[in-house]
Amino acid sequence: MRLVISGFGTVGQGFSEVLDIRKELLKERYGSDVKIVAAFDSKSYAMGSNGLDPLRLVAAKKETGKVGKNVLKSGIDVLNSVEYDILIEVSPTNIDNGGEGLKNITHALEHGKDVITVNKGPLALKFSELKKIAKKNKSQFRFEGSVGGAMPIINLCSENLVGERIRSIRGIFNGTCNFILSRMDSGLPFEQALKEAQQMGYAETDPTYDIEGIDTACKVVILANSVFSRKVTIRDVKITGITEVNEEAVALASDNNMVIRLIGEVSEDRLEVSPRLIPKGHPLGISGTLNKAQIITDLAGPITISGRGAGRIETASAILSDLIAIIDSRRF
Amino acid sequence: MRLVISGFGTVGQGFSEVLDIRKELLKERYGSDVKIVAAFDSKSYAMGSNGLDPLRLVAAKKETGKVGKNVLKSGIDVLNSVEYDILIEVSPTNIDNGGEGLKNITHALEHGKDVITVNKGPLALKFSELKKIAKKNKSQFRFEGSVGGAMPIINLCSENLVGERIRSIRGIFNGTCNFILSRMDSGLPFEQALKEAQQMGYAETDPTYDIEGIDTACKVVILANSVFSRKVTIRDVKITGITEVNEEAVALASDNNMVIRLIGEVSEDRLEVSPRLIPKGHPLGISGTLNKAQIITDLAGPITISGRGAGRIETASAILSDLIAIIDSRRF
Numbered sequence: 001m002r003l004v005i006s007g008f009g010t011v012g013q014g015f016s017e018v019l020d021i022r023k024e025l026l027k028e029r030y031g032s033d034v035k036i037v038a039a040f041d042s043k044s045y046a047m048g049s050n051g052l053d054p055l056r057l058v059a060a061k062k063e064t065g066k067v068g069k070n071v072l073k074s075g076i077d078v079l080n081s082v083e084y085d086i087l088i089e090v091s092p093t094n095i096d097n098g099g100e101g102l103k104n105i106t107h108a109l110e111h112g113k114d115v116i117t118v119n120k121g122p123l124a125l126k127f128s129e130l131k132k133i134a135k136k137n138k139s140q141f142r143f144e145g146s147v148g149g150a151m152p153i154i155n156l157c158s159e160n161l162v163g164e165r166i167r168s169i170r171g172i173f174n175g176t177c178n179f180i181l182s183r184m185d186s187g188l189p190f191e192q193a194l195k196e197a198q199q200m201g202y203a204e205t206d207p208t209y210d211i212e213g214i215d216t217a218c219k220v221v222i223l224a225n226s227v228f229s230r231k232v233t234i235r236d237v238k239i240t241g242i243t244e245v246n247e248e249a250v251a252l253a254s255d256n257n258m259v260i261r262l263i264g265e266v267s268e269d270r271l272e273v274s275p276r277l278i279p280k281g282h283p284l285g286i287s288g289t290l291n292k293a294q295i296i297t298d299l300a301g302p303i304t305i306s307g308r309g310a311g312r313i314e315t316a317s318a319i320l321s322d323l324i325a326i327i328d329s330r331r332f
Numbered sequence: 333m334r335l336v337i338s339g340f341g342t343v344g345q346g347f348s349e350v351l352d353i354r355k356e357l358l359k360e361r362y363g364s365d366v367k368i369v370a371a372f373d374s375k376s377y378a379m380g381s382n383g384l385d386p387l388r389l390v391a392a393k394k395e396t397g398k399v400g401k402n403v404l405k406s407g408i409d410v411l412n413s414v415e416y417d418i419l420i421e422v423s424p425t426n427i428d429n430g431g432e433g434l435k436n437i438t439h440a441l442e443h444g445k446d447v448i449t450v451n452k453g454p455l456a457l458k459f460s461e462l463k464k465i466a467k468k469n470k471s472q473f474r475f476e477g478s479v480g481g482a483m484p485i486i487n488l489c490s491e492n493l494v495g496e497r498i499r500s501i502r503g504i505f506n507g508t509c510n511f512i513l514s515r516m517d518s519g520l521p522f523e524q525a526l527k528e529a530q531q532m533g534y535a536e537t538d539p540t541y542d543i544e545g546i547d548t549a550c551k552v553v554i555l556a557n558s559v560f561s562r563k564v565t566i567r568d569v570k571i572t573g574i575t576e577v578n579e580e581a582v583a584l585a586s587d588n589n590m591v592i593r594l595i596g597e598v599s600e601d602r603l604e605v606s607p608r609l610i611p612k613g614h615p616l617g618i619s620g621t622l623n624k625a626q627i628i629t630d631l632a633g634p635i636t637i638s639g640r641g642a643g644r645i646e647t648a649s650a651i652l653s654d655l656i657a658i659i660d661s662r663r664f
Contacts, residue, residue: 021631022495150631150632150633150635152488152493152632152635155491156484156488156492159491159492159657160476160487160488160492160653161653162656163354163357163649163652163653163655163656164653283638297649299350299353299482299645299646299648299649299652300482300484300639300646300649300650301639301640301643301646302640303482303483303484303637304636304638304639305636305638306615306635306637307632307633307634307635307636308632308633308634313631314633317495317496317629317631318632320495320631321494321495321496323495324495325491
């Protein structure tokens with residue numbers, strides 16, 4: 001299996017490290033079949049049909065800011081000039097038009113390649129189109145890491161729970177917001193909790209995507225399309241972020257033995273992101289940066305899962321699970 | 333796919349009901365391929381190569397105490413006289429020698445049939461032997477419902493998390509014990525909490541398997557063998573039940589902001605069932621009858637899952653997920 005990695009930021013580097021950490025396992029299962037034949041970032045690319053050393057790519061990126069020595073014209077150029085089987089698309093999320101990620105994914109699927117991505121932009125904007133292209137070209141299209149990071153929810157719902165009628169999924173899908181709201185439980189004002197989240201590295205310098213609920217909305221859209229077979233985009237989500245949650249609201253909630261948490265909800269007829277009152281002790285009333293989801297099914301009843309929603313190695317581990325699933329299905 | 337159901341108690345009946353509830357889904361995916369060609373309990377059997385109506389089997393069992401009109405000599409006789417593809421083995425658990433369930437499973441696997449079971453006896457006593465027979469005969473052997481009921485843990489660990497190194501699994505695997513201990517948190521003595529569990533239908537008249545920790549130990553053994561590739565039986569588990577947990581211990585724990593819960597733990601070098609002090613608010617400090625497991629992995633970090641550990645339809649839903657996995661893998 002020849003891999004191309006498009007995007008070489010945190011997740012691309014984390015995935016390369018994971019390929020190295022798991023080289024024994026991969027070798028044991030698949031011989032020397034799994035190799036990176038190309039990697040590119042926004043400015044450069046590296047290519048090698050005999051396989052590129054994943055750790056050297058990471059080192060090059062860290063030292064020079066570029067993954068390879070060649071100047072990138074476009075990702076499509078690279079995809080057109082290398083023989084490969086699977087595209088790992090982990091370039092930055094663009095929620096306005098899908099950006100380069102959408103172009104790369106589309107191109108790969110159209111050419112019968114399998115695609116694994118955690119890029120929420122293309123998934124939140126063009127899910128059903130991409131699924132259609134994948135089906136037509138018999139490509140596999142997987143995106144476990146796009147929702148909940150290392151928390152296995154997509155494949156859990158669409159594989160393990162395939163015999164269930166899933167009625168709804170409600171959850172905490174953004175660790176940054178949950179950290180901020182948890183700190184507000186201790187009496188901190190929003191601005192101060194946000195600053196703390198930034199100092200801890202949980203929130204970005206521009207935290208808009210997180211605190212406005214957009215990141216959670218993307219995840220809700222991905223779940224709606226992939227688990228509920230709906231055909232929706234981010235424009236269909238009713239979104240309220242956490243910027244209006246103030247100390248008074250948190251204190252009032254606490255007086256009533258509740259906490260406020262940013263909940264994403266999807267069902268057959270709902271698609272919503274909003275801060276909600278959650279009873280203390282309720283499975284979704286957790287504190288900290290974990291992601292957590294409650295899946296309501298008709299036969300199995302409620303199933304709750306939680307895990308780390310972010311992190312370079314954690315997200316990369318979700319890509320690895322998709323990768324193994326694809327290789328296994330292609331080999332037997 | 334022609335099914336034989338061996339055992340027609342709660343789970344066998346529940347599974348038949350689930351087959352009926354999901355007949356549309358199964359028809360849509362597989363045409364009229366999925367049918368029951370035989371079912372037997374300890375005394376009787378029904379057989380029909382064109383397919384038996386699942387709800388009629390349930391009705392017959394309820395009205396007459398027997399699933400069929402024919403007198404059963406042995407389950408093996410039935411298996412020898414019908415053409416089938418998958419054995420659903422749900423006869424009563426026998427933890428001393430595996431009982432009829434072990435004979436049925438062995439026979440089916442030796443004849444190249446796939447087997448789905450929730451019968452903990454054969455799994456806790458003869459796991460590696462059964463796996464070997466399955467491998468030799470290219471049979472599939474699945475048992476999702478044997479641990480955690482509707483909580484999807486076996487397939488989660490061995491499929492979704494196949495790229496992880498799982499360091500340990502700790503969990504609450506017996507809802508009866510957890511209910512009793514939860515009630516003791518409110519000050520009830522053990523005997524009274526047990527009586528309440530029996531009145532609510534959570535505990536059996538003879539609750540030994542549950543309260544002595546044997547049921548949890550079986551589950552720990554199944555996880556050790558299937559997830560950690562260990563070769564252990566129930567005799568290798570260090571087991572302490574909850575019968576010695578008294579009001580004083582619970583009160584003392586509470587004074588230290590802790591609760592006592594029966595925890596099953598398995599790792600590379602541990603295999604243990606014991607009541608443990610759990611901090612209030614800890615993921616395993618839950619109250620009620622749910623099952624919950626914390627899976628510690630090297631890349632993804634900690635993953636926690638919970639669901640209903642028992643119930644006729646819930647356990648049957650786990651069998652359904654195994655059934656769909658087998659049919660899908662056999663068809664493509």
